[in-house]
Amino acid sequence: MKFFRGLCICLKKRLMRCRAKGDEDGGNDGWGLENLFFELRALQIATNFFSELNMLGHGGFGPVYKGLMPNGQVVAVKKLSLESRQGLREFTNEVKLLLKVQHKNLVMLLGCCVEGPEKMLVYEYLENKSLDYCLFDRRKSASLDWTHRFQIITGVVRGLLYLHEEAPVRIIHRDIKASNILLDEQLNPKISDFGLARLFPGDDTHFNTFKISGTHGYMAPEYAMRGYLSVKTDVFSFGILLLEIVSGRKNFDKLLGPKADLLSYAWELFQAKKTLELVDTSLTECNPDEAAMCIQLGLLCCQASVSERPDMNSIYLMLSSDSFVLPKPGIPAIQGRGGHWTTSSGTPTNTNGSSIPTDITKASGGSSFVEEYSRNSISCSSMDEGR
Incomplete structure (x- = not known):
């Protein structure tokens, strides 16, 4: 009951914000308190009693189902697994955080259902599922042309910039990856799954935690090994996602070899001045400079080094400006499949080691070089020409 009362308070506050926004816009956005709470029976009917045919996916929280409401609205219903203790914490966390934020590049929480042991979250339904569904399937990846991929990249940046700098409270997502980026009908991205997100009170920019949560291969080294959490934790995860979107490869791709990972492969190509060889071969046309x-x-x-990573505001400026200076990177924090990290000096370190400091000194010459890019006169060309 305590949880339910707290949830009611959060939802009522959101209702007041939505009504206020409707007044400012000179209209009503259709929100009503009755729309924020869904009856279990209504969701059962909408999902055909949670039929497997309606299942969209399954995560640590529980299964997600497609539902059709009586008014014709299509929704996604995230159903908490009854045996999941972690899921209950994620459920509570996701409700609290998503009721504090609203942005076009964040998935919209429509409401929830709390009846007896059943707890569910109801979201807007996004037609094109998650990014990984399209990106890593050779039959579907061709539909993601370069224009749409760049659109997805910039949309994710806008969403993270909002969470880090523009939201009422600073939020660190902690689990940025392709499966947590949903795509709407126009392939616009929306960041989802805030079950692991952390809220930063006041003006705090970082803190240390003993509870490490995230996905292997996407976690920054200072967080995975020392629990040092900051906005740069999301920046690291976004960097991996960015390489995945450009290459069409998963972070750990068996085609790269038994020990290789996408980040180290990208770094090797960059050093050899063969950067564009990383680009997805399914792309028939691409902007090589972009x-x-x-x-x-x-x-x-x-x-x-945490300090060597750009923040989301800088990343947004780099992507949106026609002319800018982009620093040349030093060797990145590469994590192999065996759980070994490579520092900027090239020394492998076990994930349980404490020798890697929060701010690792970069290799000589790492950030002293800059390259200028201008997109004023760029036109699309085939990848063969680009290479």
């Missing part, structure tokens, strides 16, 4: 810029930016986001 692609090279995105790869270099991905490497910058994955620097071992």
Whole structure:
């Protein structure tokens, strides 16, 4: 009951914000308190009693189902697994955080259902599922042309910039990856799954935690090994995602070899001045300058040193400006499949080691070089020409 009362308070506050926004816009956005709470029976009917045919996916929280409401609205219903203790914490966390924020590049929480042991979150339904569903399937990845991929990249940046700098409270997502980026009908991205997100009170920019949560291969080294959490934790994860979007490869791709990972492969190509060889071969046309810029930016986001990584505001400026200076990256914090990190000096370190400081000194010459890019006169060309 205590949880339910707290949830009611949060939802009522959101209702007041939405009504206020409707008044400012000179209209009503259709929100009503009755729309924020869904009856279990209504969701059962909408999802055909949570039929497997309606299942969209399954995560640590529980399964997600597609539902059709009586008014014709299509929704996504996230159903908490009854045996999941972690899921209950994520459920509570996600409600609290999503009721504090609203942005076009964040998935919208429509309401919830709390009846007896059943707890569910109801979201807007996004037609094109998650980014990984399209990106890593060779039959579907061709539909993600370069224009749409760049659109997805910039949309994720806007969403993270809002969370880090513009929201009423600073929020660190902690689990940025392709499966947590949903795509709408126009392939616009929306960041989802805030179950692991952390809220930063006041003006705090970082803190240390003993509870490490996230996805292997996407976690920054200072967070994975020392629990040092900051906005740069999300920046590191975004860097991995950026390389995945450009290459169409998963972070750990068996085609790269038994020990290789996408980040180290990208770094090797960058050193050999073969950067564009990373670009997804399914792309028949691409903007080579934009692609090279995105790869270099991905490497910058994955620097071992926290201070060497750009923040989301800088990343947004780099992507949106016609002319800018992009620093040359040093060796990134590479994590192999065996759980070994490589520092900027090239020394492998176990994930349980404490020798890697929060701010690792970069290799000689790492950030002293800059390259200028201008997109004023760029036109699309085939990747064969780009290489």
